[in-house]
Amino acid sequence: MTFIELSNQIFNESVLDYHKTDNVDAPINNPYEFKTIEYYLYLKNWIDTVQWHLEDIIRNPEIDPVEALALKRRIDKSNQDRTDLVELIDSYFxxxxxxxxxxxxxIINTESPAWAIDRLSILHLKIYHMQxxxxxxxxxxxxxxxxxxxLNILLEQKVDLSTAIDQLISDISDGVKKMKVYKQMKMYNDPALNPVLYAKGK
Structure with a gap:
């Protein structure tokens, strides 16, 4: 089984597992051994799936503003967790x-393997919900x-993206492309870099 075949299998499994309860607060029951690449792929998609539904909830026009703010903070945390996990998967590569x-x-590719895999994870969610x-x-x-x-376009996109990632990994393993990873360096969550936050400490 190729890495992309494994990724597609695990992403599909995670999406189906989440929708057994369809609850953003449901505890994750990751079936894979801790700290294996399978474990991280499952966790990656679970985070994406929960965030997908948080984004749905926060768009309710009748949502209580206090609840909306709490959800926004939760989404921000989820985004940071997602970024950290993508960078961890790139470390694996x-x-x-x-x-x-x-x-x-x-040559250098426009994006790293893990950021392409991030798009594949999201694509599984688009396909599930369009279905x-x-x-x-x-x-x-x-x-x-x-x-x-x-849905037909999304399914075609999944095939194309899977093929492209497979080719990228092959090119890296053959030395045809060199892998170079830059940390995202998000600033809004960092109290030392967000001027609204560090101004509070003055």
Missing amino acids: LDQYKDVVIKSSA QEVERKDSSADHLTQCQTK
Whole structure:
């Protein structure tokens, strides 16, 4: 099984597991051994899935403002966790291919493998929820047709993205592309870098 086949299998598993309860507060029951790449892939998608539903909840026009603020803080924390996990997965790739002899003609890809895998994780959520729309019984025929068209595009995109990531990993392992990772350096969560936060300490 290739890395991308493994990723797609685990992402699909995580999405289905979450929707057994469909509850943003449901505890994660990660079935994989702690600190393995499988464990991190499952955790990555679970974080994405919970955040997907938090984003739905916060858009309720009748939401209590106090609750909305708490949700916004929770989403910010989730975004930071997601970023940290992507960087951890990239560390896995850096370790996997640290001994590869990089060709003099090697080029840098526009994004790292883990950030591409991040997009694949989100794509699984888009596919799942678009499939739900296609199966709705209370929608018009026009709505169902539009959603089926969108679903077909998402499924095609999943094949294309999976192929592209597979090719990227292969190119890195062959030294055709060199892997270079930059930390995201998010500033808004850092009390030393966000001027609103560090002004409070003066």
